[in-house]
Amino acid sequence: MNAEIITIGDEILLGHTVDTNSAFISRQLSAIGFEVTHKSVVSDKLEAMEEAFRIALRRSKVTIATGGLGPTDDDRTKRAIVKVFKRNLILDDDILDTLKNRWASRGQEMPALSQNQALLPQGATFFPNQIGSAVGICITEQERVFIALPGVPIEMRHLMTEQVRPYLAKMKIDQAMSIVTLRTTGIGEVILSEKIQPNMKLEPGLKLAYLPTFGQVDLRVVSTAQHQTEADEKAERLVRYIEKAVGKHIYGRDDDTLTGVIGQLLKDNDKTLAVAESCTAGQLGMAITDVAGASSYFVGGLLAYANDVKTAQLGVAEQILIDHGAVSEECALAMAIGCRKLFGTDYTLSITGIAGPDGGTDEKPVGTVYVGLASAHTTMARLFKFGNDRTSNRTLAVNSAMEMLRREILDICN
């Protein structure tokens, strides 16, 4: 079944915002077997939206629009919807009560303008929004589904995962489909495919895609068949084949995250963790605590950005900094060891490197990063050579540190 995504907003047309929403929606839709055939971006002018909605309804079974659901005058999505569907806007009492309660809980009265967000096209249903004031809107007509979501990424994501995806997953899809995503890290796309492809013969109805992101490659197995059991079994056969070929690089499946998997490992083994970060300056701690309940294993960390902090707080010997520099195996090891003394945890991770764009030398170019790990049994450091981009270097460093810890806990060779 095909689907189409419409992003509304001048800021995206003007190029001031890169459209990440539609990529997220695409992945969610693919995961439940929809084929996204079109994406478009239109201005928030009424006529432009109407035209885009009409084109979409003509060619796509499911249309998801994002943006233009705010309370102000330049939020016109609902007005475009009622023109296209020839309906009226009606004040919904349930939504209004929720909005009033939300303002009241902050001790404030709801501004008059906010009432606009309780308006709903006649005959539409809505998806409640737990984290913002714009509900999602759903209209079905002549076997077409039209859904409007807010454009604020966090709210769109919340509604998409909690409400829209389960709703659409119930729609009758022409074929039975089974999708398994194997999540790998610590290995590139090319090497992965060299390990997997040579002797692989895909059964009919099986597809394997390599989907690289930052330091990770997802392997997506899509299996279609007449019946669900058949699709599931065929997918599992390919999964087992891949696991045999590259098993140690697979940290999880589907919605598993590396931080989530590591958190569970620490919990299961009743172990604690602390971090010492230089160039990532908090990104590792932040990533580890993305997972709710991280307080049962994450104790704390030291952001040792300045060298003085490395010596004074982490006990890195000044001689190490003089002889080897702050970006060195020796420093990464000393940071990990010092961190373990400071916080008394079972494991510590340390990161020190040159994120860029400045600070690189011939010997240690931008992208040079050392990750250290210390536990009761192991003290180790590894050198990574990433690229020129500050943001990706920091993200790759965090990813590599977490993968080192995963392998250490699981006793897979690092």
Next chain:
Amino acid sequence: MNAEIITIGDEILLGHTVDTNSAFISRQLSAIGFEVTHKSVVSDKLEAMEEAFRIALRRSKVTIATGGLGPTDDDRTKRAIVKVFKRNLILDDDILDTLKNRWASRGQEMPALSQNQALLPQGATFFPNQIGSAVGICITEQERVFIALPGVPIEMRHLMTEQVRPYLAKMKIDQAMSIVTLRTTGIGEVILSEKIQPNMKLEPGLKLAYLPTFGQVDLRVVSTAQHQTEADEKAERLVRYIEKAVGKHIYGRDDDTLTGVIGQLLKDNDKTLAVAESCTAGQLGMAITDVAGASSYFVGGLLAYANDVKTAQLGVAEQILIDHGAVSEECALAMAIGCRKLFGTDYTLSITGIAGPDGGTDEKPVGTVYVGLASAHTTMARLFKFGNDRTSNRTLAVNSAMEMLRREILDICN
């Protein structure tokens, strides 16, 4: 004059690649006065491209398509062009010679497949590509301009800036355009508009848009007029009006970021900063060091996730934790003060709160966050009540902490 961008490629439809090309093209077009009215993404299937090209030619004076110009069988853009424009593909000798020379200069013979890249729709002109093998293609017909560029970002950017932009800039533009984005924080969209809207009368040719993201709202002023000076002046009049209404909430313009602005303030005043983070666990440190060169003012930080770390490392009195709890004004203050002792910086920021989803109580529900600030002259803490979502609570806390620091440095009342 309006323009439209078409991105070709399944990887973008599937959501595994975020479309950054079209944002780049938009900015280039806006800069020379074109109004981008539509963007779309289509698969590399022939029929899908044809449909997209036809729709674009109907409604847009200028269409720029990217992608599908490679030599292999699944690069079908030229085939779609000749079908839509009812022309033939013709081998262009100039392009062929250039290709052959390029291969020869590497000491290699041109593969047969590469000859496809010398095929040009009859009557089209081409933009030479200095850094790749796919030329840009340009067709004009009935006052419509259709341009096809390669999808590889570096080649597209090269052709867009060196060839397409100068070419299009010569076209007669009906209107001059001036765009200013005012970046605000610490105030919601609704309250902003209540402060700005009441007495505002927009001159003809002026538009004001509210663009909310996390804890920030961008105000985008778009001004169109016959001449550039007129457009610029009209935009500035509205900007001054807005500055008068909500000036203290405006931290910057256009590409300014809150972290960048704060970094510059710290640099200009020769001040240093350290952080003590509980619930954000590194996100504040990470945000501050997103900016290259942060090492000249950011010293380090302590991630005090566990209460033991708050007492042992930051010197928060155990009695404070017993009497008021870790999420309290008193604890935020003690963390900021302790952090200043530990790192000896001019300023410190502290964050302690309940990010959720668990840990909330009736008295302190999820979303309760205290931010502390300490300097030689000031010690303060503020209570924030955010929402239910862990990720947004952490981001909003970081944003609020940075805004507190900005106001403290600028001596704007907090």
